[in-house]
Amino acid sequence: MTRWGITLPLPGVPLPAHRELVERLPELGYTDVWTAETSGTDAFSPLLLASQWSSRLRLGTAVVPVFTRGPGLLAMSTAALAECAPGLVALGIGASSPVVVEQWNATAHTQPFGRTRDTLRFLREALAGKTVSATYPTFTVDRFRLERPPAAPVPILLAALRPGMLRLAAAEADGAITNWLAPTDVPRIRAQIGDELELVAPVFTCVTEDAREARRIGRMLISSYLTAPAYRGFHDWLGRGEALAAMHRAWDTDDHWRAIAAVPDEVVDELIVHGGADECRARIRQYVDNGLSTPLIALLPTGGDPVEQVELLAPCRD
Structure with a gap:
């Protein structure tokens, strides 16, 4: 069920x-x-x-x-x-x-x-x-x-x-x-x-047809959560290690704004439902x-x- x-x-x-x-x-x-x-x-x-x-x-x-x-x-x-x-x-x-x-x-x-x-x-x-x-x-x-x-x-x-x-x-x-x-x-x-x-x-879930805004919200959340060690390991295991590598490099040097910008659109679209x-x-x-x-x-x-x-x-x- x-x-x-x-x-x-x-x-x-x-x-x-x-x-x-x-x-x-x-x-x-x-x-x-x-x-x-x-x-x-x-x-x-x-x-x-x-x-x-x-x-x-x-x-x-x-x-x-x-x-x-x-x-x-x-x-x-x-x-x-x-x-x-x-x-x-x-x-x-x-x-x-x-x-x-x-x-x-x-x-x-x-x-x-x-x-x-x-x-x-x-x-x-x-x-x-x-x-x-x-x-x-x-x-x-x-x-x-x-x-x-x-x-x-x-x-x-x-x-x-x-x-x-x-x-x-x-x-x-x-x-x-x-x-x-x-x-x-x-x-x-x-x-x-x-x-x-x-x-x-x-x-x-982001109920909006403004894809740019949905991705902005998604990047903020993804960079906050997926940089935690458990989630980093989880997405490495799921196969997103390379896609998120630039985000992790920026986050590890405390450049959080660059980390947010480094989250690819395709990762946001995979993990955030929007439209x-x-x-x-x-x-x-x-x-x-x-x-x-x-x-x-x-x-x-x-x-x-x-x-x-x-x-x-x-x-x-x-």
């Missing part, structure tokens, strides 16, 4: 002002609402609001960093959301990045693979209502037990880019969440995780046709009304 998600909050829209849209999302063909967590809203608050506005949407995090909350607090936050939306919560966790973890949250970003693996294993036990006393390779928990465990199982998805984490997701998680990929990249991810595992990914609404919907459909289970439309600010854009991109229009 293909699910259709929207990433909230929308750019420029206050959190309380999303109510009417969230109530209408199922009629528009959307099945899911997902959140991210960097320096805007936290991942859980928008979903708690959405749980009170609709009982028909799955609510997912894409993703919660495993370093910025203790294991117990992460379990409690998840259980609280699951109590508000029984059977409708999907927890996406991931290692995040040194910028988010160390520079913005004053926490060491060490052993990211191990910490993600160990948090997944802890959450399996804790969200099932078990008492957890365990020494994991990256942390120890002593006699933790949720007072209000979820009434229904909460699927856990792993943020995964390269083969190691993708294989961990396939072996131990309920799904994988990847990021910053083109439709043609999806089969390579599927080759690592198999055909059955749920695969979720944000699809960055009129019909063109954008067709492009998003290519992700699904290539094996993406759950596209999460992540609207980029174009100056247009984002609520109207959500309506124009609605799956019911296909």
Whole structure:
């Protein structure tokens, strides 16, 4: 089954002002609402609001960093959301990045693979209502037990880019969440995780027929994200190392404006969906046709009304 998600909050829209849209999302063909967590809203608050506005949407995090909350607090936050939306919560966790973890949250970003693996294993036990006393390779928990465990199982998805984490997701998680990929990249991810595992990914979407403006926005984002070590390695693995080499050389010398200018048009066009609404919907459909289970439309600010854009991109229009 293909699910259709929207990433909230929308750019420029206050959190309380999303109510009417969230109530209408199922009629528009959307099945899911997902959140991210960097320096805007936290991942859980928008979903708690959405749980009170609709009982028909799955609510997912894409993703919660495993370093910025203790294991117990992460379990409690998840259980609280699951109590508000029984059977409708999907927890996406991931290692995040040194910028988010160390520079913005004053926490060491060490052993990211191990910490993600160990948090997944802890959450399996804790969200099932078990008492957890365990020494994991990256942390120890002593006699933790949720007072209000979820009434229904909460699927856990792993943020995964390269083969190691993708294989961990396939072996131990309920799904994988990847990021910053083109439709043609999806089969390579599927080759690592198999055909059955749920695969979720944000699809960055610029609803504008001004290609120059869409590429300007795209270059800014690509140079900010894909210069991070994890994403740099991911796109080297996907085969974009040569296309992005000039961007990386400029970024490595702190010449960020030159790095932005060095992002090729063809890379922007691969990774950013842009054009009129019909063109954008067709492009998003290519992700699904290539094996993406759950596209999460992540609207980029174009100056247009984002609520109207959500309506124009609605799956019911296909």
